[in-house]
Structures are given as C-alpha cells and as structure tokens.
Amino acid sequence: MAQKPEEDDKIRLDKWLWAARFYKTRALAKTAIESGKVHCRGERCKPGKEPRVGDEFVLRTGFDERTVVVRALSIVRRGAPEAQALYEETPQSIAKRKEAAAQRKAGALGVSTDGRPTKKQRRQFHQFHDSQ
Template identity: 40%
Template sequence: MQSSDNVEKYRIDKWLFAARFFKTRSLAAEAIDRGRVTVNGQRVKPAKVLAVGDRLIIRNNNYQFEIEVLDLSNKRGSATIAQQFYRETEESRQQREVLVARLKTQPQPFYTKGRPTKRDRREIERFISNHHE
C-alpha cells in the first residue's frame, strides 16, 4: 500500500471555490470547462490537481486575474483567509483597476419590468414636472 493514499488532492475546481473566485464549485467547474481558467498557460479539466507555484489566469465576468498559487486548500473560509492562498501579479491588478474605473464611468443601464409601481409613477411625474418648468 502506498503512503500517498492519505494525501489530500487539491482539485482546481475546489481550490477556486475555496479561494473565493466563484460562489459555487459547480460554477468554478463550468468556467474551467469553458476555458476561462488556464494553469501554466494550458486548458485543464476541473479534476486537475494544483500545486504550489502554479500560475493561473482566471477570467470571471468582466475581470481577468493572473495569480500564483501560494497555498492549497479545499475548505472555503473567510475572504481574508482566501486571499492568503494566492498572489496576484502587479500587472493583473493594474489592468483590473483600469477596467473598474472604465466601468464606473459608463452609465448604468435602465431596466424596466412591466408597468411602473405607484411609487415609481409618482417619481416619474415629479421628475417631469420639475424639468418642464
């Protein structure tokens, strides 16, 4: 019998969930399957075993993270603990900050869902009457 049987395996989908890049492990696995996560420049499967020192590129929504794995865990903890699992490259952090600033300057989309409520209608009437005087 090998002694490596009791060594815990750190799957990439579990690690991404523990490091709080995704809200659920299934979302992490789906992102990996869609090629939004690469390990050392290679597309991988959700069961890929991670090692300390691996470099990951994670594309999540509008953001891209380029990180180095510092610690391994399959347990999801607080955000402060999760941040100790990886180190983001300075270049990646700067690109993300530029994107955040750009997204803040764009106007928020106005969505309506059916008829306005009574409260919404009163606000609309108040807005129109104030701007037509």
C-alpha cells in the same frame, strides 16, 4: 487552514477555486473551467487538474481577468481573509483590472446612446426595417 499534507497533494482545481472564493459553488467553478475561463500556462485546464504551490492561473470572472499565483492549498472553504492567503494576484493583473474598471466607469468601452427611442423613432425604425 490546510488539512493534512497528503490530502492537499490530491486537491482538484475546481475545489481549490471554490475554497479560494473565486466562485460561490464548486459547480460554478467546474463550469468556468470547462468553458475555458481558467488557464494555466496559456492552456485550458480540466476540473480535475491538481494545482501546485507556485502555479499561475489566469481567471476570467465577469468583466475582470485575474492572474493569480497559488501560495497555499486548502480543501476547506473558510472566511475571506483566510481564502486570500491561498493566492497572490500579480501586480500587473491588479493594474490591468483597475485600468479596465476606470474605463468602464468612464463609459469608454460601452455603447453610449441618447437613451430609449421615442415612440416616433421606434415606428420609423420598424417602418425602415419592414421595407427592407
């Protein structure tokens, strides 16, 4: 799975996130890091940060926020089972994600509407809006 130990010591965070299959491309991983979606010890990271075994990262992807602990380093992107061996998600993070997914599925977090407005309702809205 891992290359040579001396090469793995110099791995970049964006490359590790790509190899661990959190992001499809290194460019997406770099963009996520630069936009503040990856934190280490409560602080924003840089793409060139060197992850170490045991480091804990908080990653936001879409609606989900994961807390993962680095278990191994790799600079090569391989299959999903091998990529999952590079990290371990904390039990609190798993529970939090499942709870958030259940709430999204139940519609608790979204805005519920009666559907699209009718033509009459749309006219009334535009009339009200234009009068203001």
